[in-house]
Amino acid sequence: MNSVIKTSGIRKVYSSGDVEVVALATIDLTIEPGEFVAIMGSSGSGKSTLMNILGCLDYPTSGEYFLDGVKVNGLGRNELADIRNTKIGFVFQGFNLLPRTSAVENVELPLFYNRTRTEKDSDIRKLAEEALNRVGLGGRIHHEPSQLSGGQQQRVAIARALVNRPALILADEPTGNLDSRTSVEVLALFQELNEQGITVILVTHEPDIAEYTKRVIEMRDGSVLKDEPVAERRNAAADLAARSSVTGRE
Amino acid sequence: MNWKNILNVAMKSILRNRMRSLLTMLGIIIGVAAVIVMVAIGKGAQAQIEDQIGTLGTNVIIAFPNASRAGGVSQGAGSNGGRFTLDDVDKIEKNATQLAGVSPVIRSGVQAIGGSGNWSTSIYGVSPSYLDIRQWPLASGEFFTDREIRSRSKVCVIGKTVVDNLFPNQDPVGQEIRLRNVPFKVIGVLTQKGQNAAGADQDDAILAPSTTVLDRLSGGRFIQQLMASAASPAQMTQAQEEMRGLLRESHRLQPGEDDDFVIRNQTEIAEAAQQTTQVLTLLLASIAGVSLVVGGIGIMNIMLVSVTERTREIGIRMAIGARGSDVLTQFLVESVVLGLCGGIIGILTGVGVAQLVQAVSDLHTKIDPSIVILSFIFSGAVGVFFGFYPARKAAALNPIEALRYE
Numbered sequence A: 001m002n003s004v005i006k007t008s009g010i011r012k013v014y015s016s017g018d019v020e021v022v023a024l025a026t027i028d029l030t031i032e033p034g035e036f037v038a039i040m041g042s043s044g045s046g047k048s049t050l051m052n053i054l055g056c057l058d059y060p061t062s063g064e065y066f067l068d069g070v071k072v073n074g075l076g077r078n079e080l081a082d083i084r085n086t087k088i089g090f091v092f093q094g095f096n097l098l099p100r101t102s103a104v105e106n107v108e109l110p111l112f113y114n115r116t117r118t119e120k121d122s123d124i125r126k127l128a129e130e131a132l133n134r135v136g137l138g139g140r141i142h143h144e145p146s147q148l149s150g151g152q153q154q155r156v157a158i159a160r161a162l163v164n165r166p167a168l169i170l171a172d173e174p175t176g177n178l179d180s181r182t183s184v185e186v187l188a189l190f191q192e193l194n195e196q197g198i199t200v201i202l203v204t205h206e207p208d209i210a211e212y213t214k215r216v217i218e219m220r221d222g223s224v225l226k227d228e229p230v231a232e233r234r235n236a237a238a239d240l241a242a243r244s245s246v247t248g249r250e
Numbered sequence B: 001m002n003w004k005n006i007l008n009v010a011m012k013s014i015l016r017n018r019m020r021s022l023l024t025m026l027g028i029i030i031g032v033a034a035v036i037v038m039v040a041i042g043k044g045a046q047a048q049i050e051d052q053i054g055t056l057g058t059n060v061i062i063a064f065p066n067a068s069r070a071g072g073v074s075q076g077a078g079s080n081g082g083r084f085t086l087d088d089v090d091k092i093e094k095n096a097t098q099l100a101g102v103s104p105v106i107r108s109g110v111q112a113i114g115g116s117g118n119w120s121t122s123i124y125g126v127s128p129s130y131l132d133i134r135q136w137p138l139a140s141g142e143f144f145t146d147r148e149i150r151s152r153s154k155v156c157v158i159g160k161t162v163v164d165n166l167f168p169n170q171d172p173v174g175q176e177i178r179l180r181n182v183p184f185k186v187i188g189v190l191t192q193k194g195q196n197a198a199g200a201d202q203d204d205a206i207l208a209p210s211t212t213v214l215d216r217l218s219g220g221r222f223i224q225q226l227m228a229s230a231a232s233p234a235q236m237t238q239a240q241e242e243m244r245g246l247l248r249e250s251h252r253l254q255p256g257e258d259d260d261f262v263i264r265n266q267t268e269i270a271e272a273a274q275q276t277t278q279v280l281t282l283l284l285a286s287i288a289g290v291s292l293v294v295g296g297i298g299i300m301n302i303m304l305v306s307v308t309e310r311t312r313e314i315g316i317r318m319a320i321g322a323r324g325s326d327v328l329t330q331f332l333v334e335s336v337v338l339g340l341c342g343g344i345i346g347i348l349t350g351v352g353v354a355q356l357v358q359a360v361s362d363l364h365t366k367i368d369p370s371i372v373i374l375s376f377i378f379s380g381a382v383g384v385f386f387g388f389y390p391a392r393k394a395a396a397l398n399p400i401e402a403l404r405y406e
Ligand SMILES: Nc1ncnc2c1ncn2[C@@H]1O[C@H](COP(=O)(O)OP(=O)(O)OP(=O)(O)O)[C@@H](O)[C@H]1O
Pocket: A014, A015, A016, A021, A022, A023, A041, A042, A043, A044, A045, A046, A047, A048, A049, A050
């Protein structure tokens, strides 16, 4: 089986005028199917830059990137668009939902752009509703982003990332704007998806959150500083259950 | 992306900025409405002229003396200086094979006294075949015959306007009217004919035998016009040529010598009249066309604004898998919908204004369905043409840069 992600010598240099900012210095990374990886590091260490490249949104300045055995460098815009659509579910740092568009319509979007979809157009609404149910938002499908809380918007974004059943989910600080309880709920969801065989990579600042994953990669100044498995992995579902018993009832 | 969804998104985006969309469409609306109204007025005028030329008669051929040649140096020995005489009429009557009839027309302005007062009108000296040539039936009474021509009888047939002014509440037939102190007996009344192509009232006329008018009223004036009709529409050209030949013979023109008269058939007269309105229609329509282009630039402008405003949205769509072509289609559909909506509103406005013009003025308007369809298609095409550049700009955006756009 191919590695989901394999990068060799990926660099990303931003040059604005005379100043060159090395956002990523030589990243060699291999991630196998079924892994659950947390990328950590201080602000500006290059986490988002790496995620954007892994998500086929941005190009590295140099180096090679293989996604599921396919060399991504050199693919055309259309092929990259199709990869983003079907192979990768991306959850952005700032949600990036379409404004003035209902939750369910936001979740439908990737289905509309899916050229390999086997479901009929008439089933799109149903698929989107299912994805929203899965993230626990079944009751708010017609709300627009401005009518949803940050946590709810985050879940819509996750539902949108799930709807085309990608093999890889990339989430850039999915819990950045959430309180600790909601964060654990979102992590429970990722753990569940991961158990179903989906590879999950998420960026986080919080060590607590990283404890729910299987592997932690720490970055500094565009390089990998540390890359080690999680020794004692926490179970989000169990933690949630424990919390509710402490607070009495939920 | 399926079409329903694309249209949905386009409609939503247009309706979100109602006022802006309306202002954007205004150029197209005004352009299309202008095209429709202009063409409707042009077509209306044309139809009116066609109608009026139809009142001339059927297959009519008219000959006039050529004023510029009359009295010129190159007159033939027996020429009357290009003027027509009753001999010319006789010659045509006797020899023509392609003509159904020929009549002189001798017009003279007169003051008619009789019945309830007096009325200034025109008398026309004509021959009995005049009514057939003009396709002008009598309302009552009878027309004069060759006998009255030979005897120079003082009889006349009067038009509707003359009847209305001199004999408002009585039957004029059998009554007497005095024209320059000459008493004429009214023997018939003409049916109403309306205006001619020049806008003159054709019913303001008295018809009398040509010989009588020449003798007693016109003071020896020459015949101003010969009117004939071809035996059938197909014979029009031959009939015209025959009449021309006979007139040349009668005027004793040498071969190679120019005609000393002008001869025209009804089709030529109609064409000449229509040409003016056609030129006008074309001119007005092209002005309207320019405003359509200006409308298109308005669409392009607002689409460029829209692309900039929605850069982030484009970035999001691309990030979740929209191809450049999806984005292109999206924006193109939006500008086409803008164009078509403008077109539809413009068509409705145009039709409304055309009707209003017809109602409040005496201009006739005629909506041309092909222009309606054409302007609909054209406003869509304006949307495609002027929407393409902004749409392509949107499609060429880089997803990550679009996402970062603030
Ligand atoms: N478009 C850009 N142009 C220039 N420099 C950039 C650009 N994007 C990122 N950088 C620089 O690259 C470096 C890495 O940025 P990146 O966004 O990847 O950090 P991050 O680890 O995601 O930080 P945070 O935790 O705050 O999200 C930073 O120094 C940043 O200033």
